[in-house]
Amino acid sequence: MTLTKITRGTMMKKHFKGKQYDYRIIIEAVGLYCHFPLSYRDCSIIMKKYSIKVSHTTIYRWVQQYGKLLYHIWKKRNRRQKLSDSWRIDETYVKVKGKNRYLYRAIDSNGNTLDMWLRTHRDTVSTKAFIKRLIRDYGQPRSIVTDKYAPSLKAIKELKEKRILDRKVNHWKSKYLNNILEQDHRQVKSRFPYGNNFQSTYTAASTIKGIEVASALYKESRREINLFDFSPWDEIENLLKAA
Secondary structure: HHHHHHHHHHHHOOOOOOOOOOOHHHHHHHHHHHHHOOOHHHHHHHHOOOOOOOHHHHHHHHHHHHHHHHHHHHHHOOOOOOOOOOEEEEEEEEEEEEEEEEEEEEEOOOOEEEEEEOOOOOOOOHHHHHHHHHHHHOOOOOOHHHHHHHHHHHHHHHHHHOOOOOOOOOOEEOOOOHHHHHHHHHHOOOOOOOHHEEEEEHHHHHHHHHHHHHHHHHHHHHHHHOOHHHHHHHHHHHHHOOO
């Protein structure tokens, strides 16, 4: 075993220091919840089937903690990937205590996830903040596709006027061209809790981050023609080891 492998394994286990359960059990539970449309109780029942007794509340806490961790590690790695400079940007609603919150999401023209951000409002300020964040992480795009929603149009116009967004960037206003992102919304939201209703914005943000990472890893595997070999647990473990 090489020194690099030993170091990576040690670094990964540091994320689980002080936990009552082995790190592989935690990864198993988090992978189950984030990749499959299951409730916390469903995950607990499945784990019990394999003689691993974990309460649904414990799995909930793990998803909250490791959803955020996985997102930050994935995002750091994603910045180094060679992604398309043609972006699709859109938002979809998420229920938090019965009220609408808005999940801003961006993918490239190949369907790779760029980023997501849960916001309280769907307006020009939120759209500008999200695009600024994308530019900071990935540089200037060649083109941006949005729908014809007025705040989105205004946000891009103002960013170009302030030269935050390059004026040469093509802005395509077409719901048809954003179909790939609409389909991606549905894939991710299918894993949300029953009724798509979270109990707090904090819980929603942490949970969605884990689900988004699992979805992004799945899409990467699908494009590499490894679909039938895809394992959320192996992918999550590899992501943690590479951190």
